[in-house]
Amino acid sequence: MSAIIKAYQLNQAGPAIELQAVMLAAPVPGPQQVLVQVVAASLNYRDLLTLRGQNGDFADQLVPLSDAAGIVCAVGSAVTRWQVGDRVMSSFFRDWHSGPFKQSYLGAALGGGQTPGVLAEQVVFEQHALVAVPAHLSLAEAATLPCAGLTAWNGLFTRGQLRAGETVLVQGTGGVALFALQLAVAQGARVIVTSSSDAKLQRAKALGAWQTINYRTHPNWHELARELTGGEGVDHVLELGGLETFERSIAALAAGGRIAQIGVLSGFGASPNVQSILFMNASINGVCVGSAEQLNALAAFMSTHQIKPIIDREFSFAEVPQAFAYLAAAEHFGKVLIRLDQA
Template sequence: MTSNLFHPHGTASDKTLQRCVRLSRQGRGLVPVAGLSPLPEPGPHEVLICIEATSLNYRDLLIAWGRYGGVEEGRIPLSDCAGVVLALGSQVSEWQKGDRVMPGFFKDWLSGPFKPAYGPSASGGESEGVLARTVVMPASALVRVPDYLDGQSAATLPCAAVTAWQALFERARPLKAGDTLLVQGTGGVALFALQLGLAQGARVIVLSSSDAKLERARAMGAWGLINYRDVAEWDTEVLRLTEGEGVQHILELGGAQTFQRSLNCLAYGGQIAQIGLLSGSFARPDLGRLQRLNATLEGIAVGSVQHLQHLVRYLETHRIEPVIDRVFHLDEVEQAYAYLASGQHFGKVVIRV
C-alpha cells in the first residue's frame, strides 16, 4: 500500500481528505486497498467519531469473496468500531465531545423486532463502513464503551458479541444456570458465547478441529471438548457427555455440514440459534425431529442497539474481557483479511486505526 495515502488528513497538500480503506474489484471478489474519503461533517442528529479500532467478522470475508449482495466497488468496509466523539450535530444532546462510543451493527434497528427496512443500515454492506479515520453515525445508534475496556476490545462487540448475546438471552428460551451449551469453533461469536455461558453458570461444550485451540478453551473454563476431525460423529459424543440428555442451547455456525448433527444432540425443549454458514451452504435438516423434541429454531442476525446496551451492562457486571487474537495496523489490512481467512485465529482480529 502507498504510505502517503495514510497521512492523517489524506495527502499533505489536501486537508479536506482523510485516510480510509476501500474495496476494489479484482476478478469476482473485492480487495481492501488504501483510499481517501472526504472528511465528514455530522448532520443535525449525527455525531462525528474519531475511530480508534475496528474488528473483522466472517461477513467481511463473504463481502470480499463476492458472496454477499448489495456491496458496491469503492465501499468503505467493516461494521464494527469504537472511538471518541469529536463533534456533535446541532440537535444532539445525549452525547458530549470526548465520550467513548461504539455504533450498533444496524444503525436503524434501535429496539423491538427486526424489520426488513433495517437491513440496509448495516455498516460496510449497502451503507458505508467504518474502516476510516473518522465516521459519522446517527446519535441514536451509539452505545457507550464500558469504562474497563479499551477501544480495541470495545471494537469487537457490535457484531460478534451481540450475536451471541441475542442468541442466548433475548430469544424464546434464555440461557440459565445449569444448562448445557454447545458452541462450534473458536472464532469471535463462539468465544463470546463461551464467556457469556460461563458467566451465566452454564456447562459449555466446544467443538474445534485444533487440539491446541481446545486446550485454550479448556483454560477459559469449557466443560466439554470435542475435536470434530478426530470424532466425526461428534453428536454422539455430545450425547455421551450429557448422559443421553443432549444440550439445551446450540449456536449453529457451520451450516449444511453441521445442522443435522446439532439436531441429533439437542435436548427436549432445547433451542438452536442459526447464525452461520461456515460450510458454505444452507442445511436441509430433518425438521420433524425439531417438532418431536418440542424444540425451537431461532434465526439470528446480530441484534439491535438495545441488545448492545443490554450486553454492555452484562459485561460490566461480570467484567468479561473480549478475546483478541491479533491486532493489525491500518496499512496491514490485507494481511488482517488473509489471517482471518486462514482460520488460525482464536477470538477476534482487530485493526488499529
C-alpha cells in the same frame, strides 16, 4: 480535525472484488449525527464473505466493516445523547435502535449493501446507532462487541433465554463462539466447545469450557455431546457451521432445546431433516446480530461480570489486507483487530 482521512473501500474489478486503501474528504456530521475518531475496528467472518462476493451486492466504493470503537470528536446541532470526548462503539444496524426486528433494517447493516461501514479514520454515525463503551473495556476491546459479541448475546440470552445449569454447545473458537463461551460461563451454564484444534480446545478449557470435542477427530461430535450429557442432549446449540453442522446440531439437541441459527462457516444451504425438531418440542431461532438496545444490555452484562473479549491478534491500518488473509486462514482464537491509532 484533518480535512483528509485514510479509509479502505471495496470495488468490483471484473469478477473479483478489490480492497483498496484510499484518501477521502473528512465527513461532516449532520444535525442528528456524531463524528467519531475511530481507534480500532474488528473483522468478522461476514467481512470475508463480503470480500468474496458471497454477501449480496454492494455499492462500488463501499467502506467495509461494521465494528468499530472510538472517541466522539464532533456532534451535530441536534445531538443530545453524546458529547465530544465520549467513548463509543458502533451498532451493527444503523436503524435498529430498540424493539423487535424489522426486515427494513437489513439494508442498513454497516459495511454491506449500500450502507457505508467503519474502516476509516473518521466515521459519521446517527446518534442512536452508537453505544457507550463500558468503563472496564479499552476501545480496542470494545471494537469486538458490535457484531460477534451481540450475536452471541442475542442467540443465547434474548432469543435463547439461557438459564444457569443449562448446557450450551458452541462450534469452533472464532469471534462469536468465544463470546458465547464467556457469556454462557458467566451465566452459570455448562459449555461444550468443538474445534478442529486440540491446542485451541485447551485454551477454551482455560476460559471455563465444561467439555471439549475435536470435530475433526470426532466427526460425529453430536453423538459425543449427547453422551457427555448423560444421553439427554444439549439445551442450546450456537449453530455457526451451517451446511456441514446443522443436521448434527439438531441431533445433539435435548428435548425442548433451542438452536440459535447463526452461521455458514462450512457453507450455505443446509437442508437438515427437521422432523426431530417437532418430536423434541425443540425450536430454531434465526439470529441476525441485534439492536443498539441489546448491545447496551450486553455491555452491562460484561461490566457486571468483568468479561474481557479475547483478542487473538492486532494489525495496523496499513496491514488490513494481511488481517483479512489471517482471518481467512482460520488460525485465530477469538477476534482479529485493526488498530487505527498505530501507523
